[in-house]
Structures are given as C-alpha cells and as structure tokens.
Amino acid sequence: MAGHGREHPHGADRLCEAGDRVYSRAVRRGRVPRTDAVPVPCLLELALLHPDPDDMDWLVPTAPQEVMTRLLRGVYDEVSASQRRVGGAVAAVEWYAGLGGPAPTSPQGEGAAIRVLDGPARIQAALDEATDACTTEVLTVQPGGIRREHELSEGLHRALALRGRGVRMRDLYNHVARHGQGLLNYLELMGEAVEARTLDEVIDRLILFDRTVAFIPANADRTMALELRHPGLVEYLVTVFERLWRLAIPLTAPLPDTGIEGISHREQSIAALLAEGHQDAVIAERLGISVRTCRAHIARLSETLGAASRTQLGVRIAQVGLHSPSGTPTPGVAAEVTIPGQESSPTAR
Numbered sequence: 001m002a003g004h005g006r007e008h009p010h011g012a013d014r015l016c017e018a019g020d021r022v023y024s025r026a027v028r029r030g031r032v033p034r035t036d037a038v039p040v041p042c043l044l045e046l047a048l049l050h051p052d053p054d055d056m057d058w059l060v061p062t063a064p065q066e067v068m069t070r071l072l073r074g075v076y077d078e079v080s081a082s083q084r085r086v087g088g089a090v091a092a093v094e095w096y097a098g099l100g101g102p103a104p105t106s107p108q109g110e111g112a113a114i115r116v117l118d119g120p121a122r123i124q125a126a127l128d129e130a131t132d133a134c135t136t137e138v139l140t141v142q143p144g145g146i147r148r149e150h151e152l153s154e155g156l157h158r159a160l161a162l163r164g165r166g167v168r169m170r171d172l173y174n175h176v177a178r179h180g181q182g183l184l185n186y187l188e189l190m191g192e193a194v195e196a197r198t199l200d201e202v203i204d205r206l207i208l209f210d211r212t213v214a215f216i217p218a219n220a221d222r223t224m225a226l227e228l229r230h231p232g233l234v235e236y237l238v239t240v241f242e243r244l245w246r247l248a249i250p251l252t253a254p255l256p257d258t259g260i261e262g263i264s265h266r267e268q269s270i271a272a273l274l275a276e277g278h279q280d281a282v283i284a285e286r287l288g289i290s291v292r293t294c295r296a297h298i299a300r301l302s303e304t305l306g307a308a309s310r311t312q313l314g315v316r317i318a319q320v321g322l323h324s325p326s327g328t329p330t331p332g333v334a335a336e337v338t339i340p341g342q343e344s345s346p347t348a349r
Contacts, residue, residue, distance in 0.1 A: 016042060023048050026061035034059050044118065051116040053226065063112070113230035116218060123225045127207070127215065130227075131158040134209045138162060138169045139241050141206040142177070144288045156186075163193040171196045172241070172248055174288035175255060175266065187251070197248030200269040201286045203240065211238050260320055262304040267297050271322035274298070275314065 015023060019040040026032045026049060034057050043049040049059040117123045162169060169190070175198045177183055187194055205222070207215040214237050218224035228234055249255060255265040263271075266287070273283045284294040298313075305320065307313035 015048075016040070019043050019048075023061060026059065027064065031058045031060045033057065047122065051118055051224070053114045053116055056116075066112075113228070113233075115227040115229075117215075117225045117227055119223060123215075126225075126227050127155070127158065130207075130209045130213050130215070131161060134162060134167055135165065136167060136210050137208075138167060138210075139206075139208040139238070140169070141172045141202050141204070141241065141244070143174065143202050143204055144177075159186075159190060159194070163190055167193070169194045170245065172202050172244055173198045173251075174202055175200055175249075175269075176288045178251060178255075196251040197245060198251060199244060199248045202244065206237060206241065208234070208238060208241065211235075260322070263301070263320075263322070264297075267301050267304075268322055270294060270297050271301055271317045275317055275322070 019042050022032060022036050022040050023043055025036070031052055032049070034051070037043050037049055037059055044059075048062055050062060052058040052060045115126075117126050159169065171194060173183070173196060178198055183196075187196055205217055212229065212234060214228040214234050216226050216228065216237075218226045228237070257265075260268070266289075269287060270283055273286065278286075280294050280298070281291050284291045287294070301317075302308075302313050305313065305316035307316045
C-alpha cells in the first residue's frame with residue numbers, strides 16, 4: 001500500500017476511474033470477488049468495500065447512504081476550508097445510489113447488521129465511533145493473562161472519555177489478571193466508573209456499547225473484527241455476559257478456598273480441566289497462563305496428591321473431587337479420570 005497515495009490521490013467523493021467501475025459493479029450486483037479490488041486498493045482504504053461475512057473471498061459494497069453519512073460527517077468538520085466537497089460527496093452518492101435497488105436498512109437505521117472490520121486501523125476507528133456515541137454502559141470481556149501496560153493504554157483514551165460522560169463500565173477478566181499491577185493501576189485511575197470481576201475462564205474478547213452494538217474478533221490473530229448491530233445477536237451476547245458476570249468474583253474479593261489443604265484455587269481449576277481430557281497447552285490458554293506455569297502447577301498437584309504418574313494423578317483427582325468444578329468428592333468412589341500426557345512422572349513435564 002506504500003504507493004497508494006500516489007496512485008489514488010482522492011477521497012470517496014471523487015473515485016478514480018478504475019475504482020468507479022469496481023464500486024459501481026459491486027452496487028449493481030451486491031458483491032464482487034476480492035480479486036477485483038486488487039488493482040484499486042482505494043476502495044478498501046476508504047471502506048467503500050468490505051469482506052462478506054459469509055465468504056471472505058468476496059467483497060460487499062458499503063451502502064451509498066452510509067457512505068454519504070460518513071463523508072458528510074468529515075466534510076462538515078472542515079466546511080470552512082472545503083465547501084466544494086459537500087456538493088461533490090452528495091453528487092457521488094446520488095449517482096451510486098441510482099445504480100442499484102433500495103439499500104437494506106437495519107432496525108436502528110445505522111448501517112449493516114454485521115460489518116467486517118479489516119485491519120487494526122478500521123477496528124480502532126469503529127471503536128472510537130462507538131465510544132463517542134455511547135451514553136450509558138460498556139460491557140467487556142478481556143481474555144488472557146496479566147494485562148500488559150501497552151494493552152491497557154491502547155484504549156485508555158476511550159475509557160477516560162466514557163468516564164467523563166458518566167458511562168458505567170463492567171469488565172470481566174481471568175483470575176490470573178489479578179496479579180498484574182498494570183490492571184490495578186488502571187482500575188485505581190478509573191475509580192468507580194469501572195467495576196471488574198474475574199473467572200477461571202472467560203469467552204473470547206467482547207465489547208458491548210449501550211447494548212446496541214458489539215465487537216468480537218473475526219480471526220485468531222485479531223487483525224479482523226465483526227461489528228454487530230443485529231438486535232438478536234446483541235441481546236444474546238448481553239445475556240452471555242450477564243450470566244458470566246453473576247458467576248464471577250469481584251476483583252476486590254479474595255478467591256474462595258478450595259477446602260483441600262495444599263491445593264490452590266488455580267490448581268483446582270487445572271485439575272478440573274485435566275479431568276476433562278485437555279492437553280497442557282489448551283489448559284494454559286483457557287486459564288490465561290503460560291504452558292510452563294501450567295506444568296509447574298500440575299507438578300505441585302502430583303506432589304500434593306501423592307501421584308507418581310499421569311494415570312495415578314487422574315485417580316487421585318477423582319478421589320478428592322477435583323474432577324468437578326465444585327470440587328466435591330464422591331464418598332467411597334475412586335473413579336479413574338483419564339489425563340493426557342506422559343504416563344511416567346508428571347513432574348518431568
């Protein structure tokens with residue numbers, strides 16, 4: 001994209017000839033193959049085309065009416081210096097709108113119900129826009145382990161803006177995040193504007209604004225995201241959040257004691273996941289810890305329970321009741337729990 005500015009020095013209100021052809025075709029047909037946009041990167045740069053949620057090999061056009069709204073928002077900010085752009089933007093949108101049928105509208109009239117945000121810049125811009133429009137509440141799920149300082153500072157400007165407007169924020173983290181000083185500093189800075197709770201496991205990242213728009217990852221490396229405005233989808237995600245919230249423990253409260261001498265809360269969680277048959281790497285990811293830390297806890301579990309192998313560890317976990325989240329043993333029952341991994345000494349891992 002380095003040469004983009006030289007090859008396509010224009011805005012969405014005056015497309016180049018090649019961009020005009022591809023966008024017009026997308027409006028008429030409803031979508032175009034992603035390969036059609038390779039010669040005209042301006043269409044993706046200007047968000048006139050975006051990936052089809054049902055097939056990432058195709059691109060769908062942003063509704064002309066939505067393009068007009070976006071353009072005019074920027075144009076009016078610069079109206080004193082660029083009056084001529086307003087007429088150009090309106091004329092361009094009217095032309096494209098006349099090429100296709102009626103544009104689909106969402107119940108709230110705010111654009112597509114599902115929008116694919118391709119690239120960190122698009123994601124950040126959409127989050128900033130949702131932040132500016134938010135007036136009441138933000139709900140977030142933040143998976144992973146200890147929050148790094150740069151991760152917390154990335155969205156700090158949004159959090160401070162929300163706090164300034166009196167918006168209430170509720171955040172869910174993994175238990176392990178309690179040990180990060182960066183998170184504690186952030187919560188101290190935000191004061192009563194933010195309430196945080198933790199769980200052994202949380203779902204993937206989720207951000208909900210005013211229970212009307214949600215953002216979730218669209219790929220594993222989080223370079224793409226989905227912006228959801230469909231009322232049914234958003235309501236479902238709110239319900240998921242609220243149920244997790246009721247199960248979570250306030251950050252200011254201590255984690256409950258396991259009731260088993262020498263077994264920590266985290267080791268109880270690891271034991272339950274081992275009993276379900278998960279490998280060390282999966283357990284580490286779900287609890288937000290490193291594989292090395294996970295294996296150290298497994299070694300301590302084995303030592304505490306007197307197990308010399310993975311098979312024996314499974315038996316001991318079942319005997320003391322660590323194979324279930326409640327940690328309640330079954331009297332007189334020593335059911336074997338199959339645990340994947342080496343059959344010799346678990347400490348060797």
